[in-house]
Amino acid sequence: MNSLLLILIASVVFLVAYVTYGAYLAKKWGIDPSRKTPAHTMNDGVDYMPAKAPVLLGHHFSSIAGAGPIVGPIGAAIFGWVPVFLWILIGSVFFGGVHDMGALFSSVRHDGKSLGEVIGVTIGKNGKKLFAIFAWLTLLLVIAAFTNIVANTFVAVPEAATASVLFIAVAIVFGIFVYRQGVSLAIGSIIGVALLILSIYLGTLFPLQLGKTAWMIILLGYIFVASVTPVWILLQPRDYLNSFLLYAMLIGGFVGVIFMRPAIQLAPVTSFTVGKSTLFPMLFVTVACGAISGFHSLVGSGTTAKQVDNEKDIRLVGYGSMLIEGILATLAIITASYIGADKFKELLGQGGPVNVFSSGIGDFMTSFGLPFATGKSFVALAISAFALTSLDTATRLARFIFQEFFDVSGEGQPSPLTNRYVSTCITVVLGGGLAFKGWKAIWPLFGSANQLLAALALLALGVWLKQSGREHKMATIPMIFMFAVTLVALIQLMFANLGNILLLFFSVALFILAIVLILQAKAAFSKTASISKK
Template sequence: MSAIALLLVGLIAMALGYVFYSKFIAERIYRLDPNYRTPAHSMRDGVDYVPTNKFVLWGHHFTSVAGAAPIVGPAIAVIWGWGPAFAWVVFGTIFFAGVHDFGALWASARSRGQSVGMLSGRLIGARGRSLFLVVIFLVLLMVNGAFAAVISNLLVSTPTSVIPVWGAILVALVIGQMIYRYNMKLLWPSLGGVIVLYTLILIGNQYPVALPDEIMGLSAKSVWILLLFVYAAIASLLPVWVLLQPRDYINGLQLFVGLGLLYLAVLFGAPELVAPAFNQELPADTPSIVPLLFVTIACGAISGFHGLVASGTTSKQLDKETDARFVGYFGAMGEGMLSLAAIICCTAGFATLTDWQQVYTAFGTGGVTAFVQGGGTLLANGLGLPAELGGTILAVMAILFAGTTMDTGLRLQRFVIQEAGELAGLKVNTLIGTLIAVGVCMALAFGAGSDGTGGMVIWPLFGTTNQLLAGLTLAVITVILIKLGRSPVYTLVPLVFLLAMSIYALLVQMGQFYRAENWLLLGMDVIILIAALWVTLEAVIAMRKGRDPAEQAFEAQP
């Protein structure tokens, strides 16, 4: 089958979903009010609460939620064949992710920018809120620890990416000044930023930067991880307009350039999908497609981390409530388009089925490496780009997305720590909250791994925990809709499906961890399962209470 057909079907379906389904959700279910005064205005502080142009905010939201996950998940899941991965990405993006991200943003914006964890306290009870915050903290710990390891591995394996990756920070700082200090329109900073970024890619491709194997007793990976956490800590302390917003915005533009190149390579190269639609010759020990497909592909279909970003940083920057449709739902579309590109790269970027099978020798193989390798081949065959340059472009894309996720993830972890302190009657200031967040992540990174890659130790639980979080976020949104007397079916159906698949996957993993005598992951698995079931029970109790005429926050201007 031609990759062109897969590309066109996926893009057309997502476009129709945005044009029609998201409009229905915005007008009939969430009922956006263009006159509502968002927290970005009512609580404006110039640091976290800043009214933001919807295109810039889309860039922040999308690149914060993207990370490496929409690439890694599909790149692993195609081991079952491209058919199931493609169906879950397209269907999940339209009916699951868009409604979830959009809803979390809307609910938070109507609640003074509170995170979905804190919002759950008023809607489903104090116990549910406390357990919700535990799940949120663990997800953020996994993301920050694991993405630091992923980025360091790519910086070591692809030294041509070092200059553009770190140079992008300077580009973002300049763009932030141009937009906010000098009030320039978006056009010229955007064009200039993209041109400089891709110039840096060309320079980096000519001048690779490789650290020595050991520096002061630390491996090259360890040094990169230390630098990444220092950078992320500084970025999380700065006002969002200085670095976070412009960095995410320019990375969002870079995504469209990168996706444009990949899609053009598919159109001009007309590659065939060498991988089977349904793989009947699975490697030994490959787990069952149900439920593992639905937790392996999270970002790109639906992801609980998106709800944390939507209700953590994005809601505090929403200029108009009506912008939530574009930022939230179309942000999910961006994830879907990236995952679609990953599926094509990992199934059409190989010369033969045998070449593909040599990469996919076991479950968990593939990943970013397959994406970079396959995508580089597509760019070379379709557009004539040198394979090394194509690989550099895709590696930079993956690293920049993962880096922006770390920026936002650490800021979100600080918010969770401050909210937990508030519940305990303690006031945790921004600096202390950031230091605690970094300290916990560093303890995991270096306490569980000699080269700073300890974040990968608990990564096997990320997929299930992340999808459980998405289900719990949908539960909060469903409670809101029921209290308002609106139809909950559009969130309730994804909620039930996600909880069923995620709990099933947790039980499967529990057996695996027990047989492997991995007591750390087994203990965490049990804790997460108990917390999820408890929060779900509290949510069901809240749903059964039905409509609440006293619930005014989501209907009227406060």
């Protein structure tokens, strides 16, 4: 089997899906380009602020991608490349795309509030509180997992660490000139990309070498600062410029596969049981980003919904971003599949899935003349940039949820726990404490919690669609499957973590919260439509 065929199949399937199924969802749900979005009606210059479609696409994709669509498919390669590839295709089109677009759309129609607000309207205040707790706990796992991944990447590829630090400075300058000095987006983009390339070059000359613990402490301090500053200073410009890294990496990998045409060496299917893992449910939990990921719903209904300039952008940003991530996940499984089992295990042991992916794409790029070391460093920078985006976006989202949870009045009245600095500090301290458990211990639980969050997001979307008189089966059918997958996975993790009190607590707490929310949603879903069609 030639890997070129895999990437071509994925590209054609996703393009057709965007044109057909994406348009179908927009029509059925009633997306209205003439309707004003919260970014305009509630513009505060901090969190609510309209962004042009290319900028918002860059922010949203950079936030949802992180290292997830790389770590997940490569980790699931133990089951063979065929089940992973099929799940990426089916999941992106009928599960993740619906989930992401629906979460973004429903949030836009609820003043850009989090998905918990949608649950509050459709299921009730208790459901909203329970979902907020669930989402916040999941975001702590996101912070813990991605802090580890970024720190490991910086230790393994110190050139990427230097480039990342310089890139943050470039993004701040870009934000100031474009949003406050009136420089056009086109000119700013050209200069910003040039400075980005310079940052990569300087990184190769002056690699920043620190230990993992030092990097983790620095990263936790960074995400605190980044998550409380106005979006125009860092979040929007950095994520927009990040998108160029992504596009370059995707194009480089795609072109490299075309020229190199590497043959698939990994077995199509290995076994239903590999070690202590079974294909069901662990394949669908391990491959989260790249197929469907609950974290995406928090991004869509958190930062992204507050920046949508026009409802017509929802399909591009929500559904389109998920399909682009599917391409990235396809490249990831190719990098794990073309090198053979022995080499795969060796690279995995040296630096984890990110090392496998960076080495693979770097190798593909040599087919059109780029030195392997340069290609690998560039890919490592791109991955760390996405993971950093996911980190501070997750922290900002956790802050939103924390503030909403303790805003008892619903009117934003100030109190210590609704203060953005206090809520962010609590989130960073707890997420950081969990981070020191290590990503290998966190990732399986993160995957289960993340996918269960996706099922809950689909549940909230399904209830809202039904109660507002819209078609809902496109959300409820994948919801049932995701609940079956994730509840079984959590039960398995409970038994696996009997000796680890902290991880056992998370497993049990998430399972109980999910069951209670399912029961409350079932009652709400059976009721006759009771809310207006927003």
